[in-house]
Amino acid sequence: MPSTHQSPLQPGSTIGILGGGQLGRMLNLAAARLGFHCHIFDPEWASPAAKVAQFETNAKYEDINAVLNFAKTCDIVTYEFENVPSLTAKTAGSAAPLHPGARALNVAQDRLTEKNFIQNEAKVPVALFQSVDSVHELRRAIKKLGLPAVLKTRRMGYDGKGQFILNSEEDIEPAWAAMQNAPAILEQFVDFKREVSVIAARSTTGEIAAYPLIENQHKNHILHTSTSPTTGDDGRAQALAIQIMNSLSYVGVMATEFFELHDGSLVVNEIAPRVHNSGHWTQNAGCVDQFELHIRAIAGWPLGKTQPKHKMQMTNLIGNDINSLPIYAKEKDCFIHLYGKKDIKAGRKMGHINRIIV
Amino acid sequence: MPSTHQSPLQPGSTIGILGGGQLGRMLNLAAARLGFHCHIFDPEWASPAAKVAQFETNAKYEDINAVLNFAKTCDIVTYEFENVPSLTAKTAGSAAPLHPGARALNVAQDRLTEKNFIQNEAKVPVALFQSVDSVHELRRAIKKLGLPAVLKTRRMGYDGKGQFILNSEEDIEPAWAAMQNAPAILEQFVDFKREVSVIAARSTTGEIAAYPLIENQHKNHILHTSTSPTTGDDGRAQALAIQIMNSLSYVGVMATEFFELHDGSLVVNEIAPRVHNSGHWTQNAGCVDQFELHIRAIAGWPLGKTQPKHKMQMTNLIGNDINSLPIYAKEKDCFIHLYGKKDIKAGRKMGHINRIIV
Numbered sequence: 001m002p003s004t005h006q007s008p009l010q011p012g013s014t015i016g017i018l019g020g021g022q023l024g025r026m027l028n029l030a031a032a033r034l035g036f037h038c039h040i041f042d043p044e045w046a047s048p049a050a051k052v053a054q055f056e057t058n059a060k061y062e063d064i065n066a067v068l069n070f071a072k073t074c075d076i077v078t079y080e081f082e083n084v085p086s087l088t089a090k091t092a093g094s095a096a097p098l099h100p101g102a103r104a105l106n107v108a109q110d111r112l113t114e115k116n117f118i119q120n121e122a123k124v125p126v127a128l129f130q131s132v133d134s135v136h137e138l139r140r141a142i143k144k145l146g147l148p149a150v151l152k153t154r155r156m157g158y159d160g161k162g163q164f165i166l167n168s169e170e171d172i173e174p175a176w177a178a179m180q181n182a183p184a185i186l187e188q189f190v191d192f193k194r195e196v197s198v199i200a201a202r203s204t205t206g207e208i209a210a211y212p213l214i215e216n217q218h219k220n221h222i223l224h225t226s227t228s229p230t231t232g233d234d235g236r237a238q239a240l241a242i243q244i245m246n247s248l249s250y251v252g253v254m255a256t257e258f259f260e261l262h263d264g265s266l267v268v269n270e271i272a273p274r275v276h277n278s279g280h281w282t283q284n285a286g287c288v289d290q291f292e293l294h295i296r297a298i299a300g301w302p303l304g305k306t307q308p309k310h311k312m313q314m315t316n317l318i319g320n321d322i323n324s325l326p327i328y329a330k331e332k333d334c335f336i337h338l339y340g341k342k343d344i345k346a347g348r349k350m351g352h353i354n355r356i357i358v
Numbered sequence: 359m360p361s362t363h364q365s366p367l368q369p370g371s372t373i374g375i376l377g378g379g380q381l382g383r384m385l386n387l388a389a390a391r392l393g394f395h396c397h398i399f400d401p402e403w404a405s406p407a408a409k410v411a412q413f414e415t416n417a418k419y420e421d422i423n424a425v426l427n428f429a430k431t432c433d434i435v436t437y438e439f440e441n442v443p444s445l446t447a448k449t450a451g452s453a454a455p456l457h458p459g460a461r462a463l464n465v466a467q468d469r470l471t472e473k474n475f476i477q478n479e480a481k482v483p484v485a486l487f488q489s490v491d492s493v494h495e496l497r498r499a500i501k502k503l504g505l506p507a508v509l510k511t512r513r514m515g516y517d518g519k520g521q522f523i524l525n526s527e528e529d530i531e532p533a534w535a536a537m538q539n540a541p542a543i544l545e546q547f548v549d550f551k552r553e554v555s556v557i558a559a560r561s562t563t564g565e566i567a568a569y570p571l572i573e574n575q576h577k578n579h580i581l582h583t584s585t586s587p588t589t590g591d592d593g594r595a596q597a598l599a600i601q602i603m604n605s606l607s608y609v610g611v612m613a614t615e616f617f618e619l620h621d622g623s624l625v626v627n628e629i630a631p632r633v634h635n636s637g638h639w640t641q642n643a644g645c646v647d648q649f650e651l652h653i654r655a656i657a658g659w660p661l662g663k664t665q666p667k668h669k670m671q672m673t674n675l676i677g678n679d680i681n682s683l684p685i686y687a688k689e690k691d692c693f694i695h696l697y698g699k700k701d702i703k704a705g706r707k708m709g710h711i712n713r714i715i716v
Binding site for chain 2: 008011012025028029032033034035036037046051052053054284286296301302304305309310322325326329330332333334336337338339340342351356
C-alpha cells in the first residue's frame with residue numbers, strides 16, 4: 001500500500017490529542033519543544049495533559065459535535081489510547097488527518113482482529129488462539145490448544161484486567177463467568193523466558209525508525225521496569241515490528257510486545273498503536289525520545305536518531321512509590337518524570353524515573 | 359546571613375512565574391516534569407510560557423492588584439527576567455515566598471549597585487568602573503580609567519543595547535547623547551581572551567550546585583553559541599559564582615558572566631538572577647538541567663547532579679535561522695528546542711539547538 005504523503009507540519013501548527021492522561025501529557029511536552037501547540041480532548045477538566053496544553057475541550061468521546069469542533073481547530077489529530085470509539089475517530093478524521101489511522105485502531109481494539117491481522121496479513125508469529133463466544137466454544141478451544149491457556153476479553157483489557165489463566169478443567173466455569181458474556185479469545189499459554197518489546201515509528205513519508213529491544217518486568221500485572229538495550233535478537237524484533245507497521249501503512253509510534261521463548265524466538269503478544277510505557281526510558285537516553293518521535297512521524301518531519309547513548313532503566317512510580325521522591329531526587333543519573341495527578345491511589349501510575357545504567 | 363529554610367514543596371503545588379518568554383516556558387516544562395503546576399504572569403495573552411502553563415494572568419507588571427491576586431494563587435513565586443519592577447516583586451513577595459529575593463533583583467537591575475556589591479561585599483573582581491551622571495562626570499571618569507572604555511546605562515540594557523564603546527575623546531559627546539541622560543556607568547575596557555560564564559544554584563536549604571565553565575560566542579551582540587565543558591579554571595569560576603550567591607543568601611539559579619583575561623584570570627562582567635541562555639545546553643547533557651535545577655532550588659528539593667555526561671554546544675536560532683530546521687531535524691546528536699513564538703523577526707530568539715559534541 002502506498003504511504004500517505006503530506007508536507008511537513010510547520011511549527012505553530014496545532015496538534016489535537018484524544019485523551020489527556022500521562023501519555024498525552026508527555027506527547028504535549030515533546031510537541032511544545034518542536035514549537036507545536038496542542039489541543040487536548042478529554043472528558044475531565046485539567047487532565048494531566050491539559051495542564052500543559054494551550055487548548056482543551058472537555059466532552060464525552062461520544063459527543064460527536066464536540067469531537068468535530070475540536071478536530072476543526074487542529075492541523076492533525078492523534079490519540080494516546082487505543083480504545084477511542086470508532087465513530088469518534090471517524091469524526092475527527094473527517095476534519096483533520098488522523099494518525100495513526102482508523103485501521104490501526106480497528107486492529108488494536110479487538111484481540112481477535114489483532115491476532116488474525118498479525119498472523120495472516122502481516123505474517124508475523126503470534127501464540128495459537130481461538131475465538132470464544134460461549135462456554136461451549138471455550139471447551140472446544142481448550143481441546144484444540146490444551147491447558148494451561150489464557151482466556152482474554154476481546155476488547156478493553158489492560159494491566160492484566162479481563163484475563164483469566166486456566167490450568168485445569170475446573171477453571172472453565174469460573175473463567176467464563178469472569179468474562180461476563182463478553183466476546184473472548186483463548187490463547188495457548190506460552191512458556192516464555194522474558195517479555196520484551198520494540199518501540200518503532202513510521203512517518204507520513206514512510207521513513208522508519210526503531211529503538212533497541214526492551215526487557216519488561218511486571219509487578220501485580222503492571223509494568224514495573226523496562227530496560228534497554230538488552231540481550232536478544234534486536235534485528236529480528238525490529239524487523240517484525242516494521243513488518244506490522246508496513247502492513248498497516250502505519251503512521252506514528254507503535255509498540256510491539258513479544259514473548260521471548262526459551263530458544264530466543266519471538267511471538268507477538270500484542271501491539272499498541274501509540275507511545276508506550278515501555279518506551280519512557282528514551283526520554284533520557286541521549287536520542288530523540290518516543291514522544292518526539294511520534295510527533296515527528298505524524299508531522300511528516302525527519303524522524304531523527306533513535307540510537308541511545310546509554311543503557312537505561314525505567315521504573316514506574318505506582319501509588320505510594322511517589323513518597324520515595326526525596327531519595328530519587330538525590331540519586332545520580334536518575335531522572336524524575338511526574339504526571340501531575342492530584343490523588344495518590346493504589347495501582348495508579350503517578351510518574352516514573354529513568355536511570356542511566358551504563 | 360542565615361539561609362531561608364522551608365519544607366520541600368510538594369508535587370501538585372503551584373509555582374508562579376513573572377514573565378512569559380522562553381525562559382519562563384522552559385521553567386514551566388521542567389516544573390511540569392516534577393509534578394508542579396505553573397501560573398504565568400505576563401502582560402500578553404498566550405505568551406510562550408503560558409502556552410504550556412495551567413494558569414495565566416494577563417496584566418501590566420504595575421497592576422499591583424493583579425500581581426497580588428496572582429501571587430495569592432501560588433505557593434512560591436519566581437521570575438524569568440531581572441527587570442521586574444521592585445514594587446511588583448515586593449507585592450508578590452508579600453503573598454508568597456519570592457525566589458530569588460528582592461535583594462538579588464535590586465543588585466541585578468542597576469549596574470552601579472551590581473558592581474559595588476560584587477566588588478565590595480562579595481569581594482569578587484570586576485572591571486574598574488565609575489558612576490557617570492553627566493558629560494562632565496564622563497570626562498572625569500575617562501581621566502581615571504583611560505580609553506578605550508565602555509559607557510553603559512545603569513538600567514535595562516541587554517544584548518548590547520544601551521552600550522557605547524569610547525575609543526577617543528571625540529566619542530564623548532555622541533556616547534553621552536546615546537545615553538539620553540539616563541544614569542550610566544563607565545567601565546574600563548577589558549582586553550579579554552574569551553567570554554565565559556558559570557551557571558550555579560543555591561537552594562532554600564543552602565545547598566550549592568554548579569555546572570562546568572561555559573565558553574560563549576556572540577554575533578551582532580547576541581549570544582550565538584555556548585560550549586561546555588571548556589578549557590579554563592572551572593574551580594575558580596565556580597568559587598567566585600558561589601561567593602556571590604552566598605553573599606546574597608541567594609535562592610535559585612544564577613548566571614555569572616566573566617571576562618577571561620589573557621593570563622587566564624577572571625573578572626565578572628555581570629550577573630543574571632535567573633536561568634540564562636548560556637545554560638540551555640544542560641537540557642541534553644545527561645544531568646539535571648538548569649531549568650529543573652532552578653525549580654528544585656526554589657522548591658527546597660535536593661539539587662541533584664550537575665556533572666554533564668557529554669561535551670555540549672548550544673546554538674541560538676535567531677530570526678530566519680529557524681528555516682534550517684529540516685537540516686537540524688536529520689542531524690545526529692542534535693536536539694531541537696523551539697519557543698512557540700508566532701512571528702519570525704530579525705534578531706528574535708526563536709529557539710535553539712543543543713549538540714552533543716563528544
